[in-house]
Amino acid sequence: MTAYNATVLRTVRITPRMLRVTLVGDELRDYQGSGLPDESCRVIFPGPDEPRRVYTIRRRDPAAGEIDIDFVLHEGGVAATWAVGAQPGDAVVLSGSPAGKYSPPPDAAWQLLAGDATALPAIGRIAEGLAPDARAHVICVVEHEEDRQSLPNVTVDWLPATPDAAGPALAAAVLAYGCPPGDGYFWVAGEMAAARDLRRHFRHTLNLPAAQYATVGYWRHNAEEWEARYSAVAPTITTRLESAESIADDEEYFDAIDDIHAEVGL
Numbered sequence: 001m002t003a004y005n006a007t008v009l010r011t012v013r014i015t016p017r018m019l020r021v022t023l024v025g026d027e028l029r030d031y032q033g034s035g036l037p038d039e040s041c042r043v044i045f046p047g048p049d050e051p052r053r054v055y056t057i058r059r060r061d062p063a064a065g066e067i068d069i070d071f072v073l074h075e076g077g078v079a080a081t082w083a084v085g086a087q088p089g090d091a092v093v094l095s096g097s098p099a100g101k102y103s104p105p106p107d108a109a110w111q112l113l114a115g116d117a118t119a120l121p122a123i124g125r126i127a128e129g130l131a132p133d134a135r136a137h138v139i140c141v142v143e144h145e146e147d148r149q150s151l152p153n154v155t156v157d158w159l160p161a162t163p164d165a166a167g168p169a170l171a172a173a174v175l176a177y178g179c180p181p182g183d184g185y186f187w188v189a190g191e192m193a194a195a196r197d198l199r200r201h202f203r204h205t206l207n208l209p210a211a212q213y214a215t216v217g218y219w220r221h222n223a224e225e226w227e228a229r230y231s232a233v234a235p236t237i238t239t240r241l242e243s244a245e246s247i248a249d250d251e252e253y254f255d256a257i258d259d260i261h262a263e264v265g266l
């Protein structure tokens with residue numbers, strides 16, 4: 001894990017609820033990313049306990065030593081609050097190792113990119129890298145019409161939902177989309193419960209091989225309430241969670257974690 005010092009160069013409100021923060025720093029010239037369009041990094045914010053959150057790298061310009069991060073401006077939260085008040089010269093640290101899961105089979109007949117507002121930076125970067133004939137469709141849940149963004153090379157269904165309802169709306173829309181003919185590829189990112197349910201759908205209902213889908217939980221609805229419930233059951237599941245660590249296959253590992261969580265009502 002490498003750490004990179006950076007400062008805010010500028011901020012731009014790209015839609016009412018999305019703020020683009022351009023970071024700059026000599027160390028960013030050597031940022032070691034995966035190069036995948038959904039690559040992410042940890043942002044370490046100033047403060048006594050150095051809070052950190054994961055964000056997508058929306059744009060990287062090694063020659064200029066710049067990285068763009070698009071922050072969803074939701075209620076509360078260290079990161080969203082920091083972004084709203086960010087001023088040129090403010091310091092943050094990025095840390096990370098090569099990350100990202102977008103990896104469609106080269107001969108994919110179609111792609112579905114689905115997510116909520118937090119997935120828009122990755123979807124935007126993925127779309128920009130696609131050929132116009134890639135046969136890629138986007139399903140994106142945003143709160144208001146003004147939260148939509150222009151996305152090249154894809155067709156888009158925008159669905160309105162408040163953040164509280166974003167997870168269920170995303171899950172329902174992807175289930176309703178079904179699975180078009182031919183070997184395609186699903187990429188889903190957004191609220192944790194939706195990402196978890198859709199992973200199980202792809203693997204256990206559609207019986208897709210792992211190469212044909214990627215799901216990533218980006219944020220948790222009512223995180224504090226979930227964490228309180230987790231703390232209450234942690235002593236009873238810690239040993240089982242630890243023993244799941246020895247499962248080598250990623251999908252089998254996620255199945256095991258889902259099962260343990262489901263048993264205790266998480």
Ligand SMILES: Cc1cc2nc3c(=O)[nH]c(=O)nc-3n(C[C@H](O)[C@H](O)[C@H](O)COP(=O)(O)OP(=O)(O)OC[C@H]3O[C@@H](n4cnc5c(N)ncnc54)[C@H](O)[C@@H]3O)c2cc1C
Pocket residue numbers: 040053054055056057069070071072073074075076077078079080081117118119121122163216217218219220221222223224
């Ligand atoms: C790989 C990856 C890439 C990501 N990329 C991006 C990105 O490019 N842009 C982006 O905005 N986010 C992105 N996220 C999501 C981001 O990390 C979370 O939303 C994070 O919780 C925000 O931190 P915070 O300090 O603002 O809020 P927290 O302190 O984590 O949470 C405070 C409260 O806000 C709620 N909350 C958290 N996020 C949201 C939200 N988006 N909408 C509504 N309520 C929320 C929580 O439930 C909690 O109640 C990504 C996450 C991952 C794992």
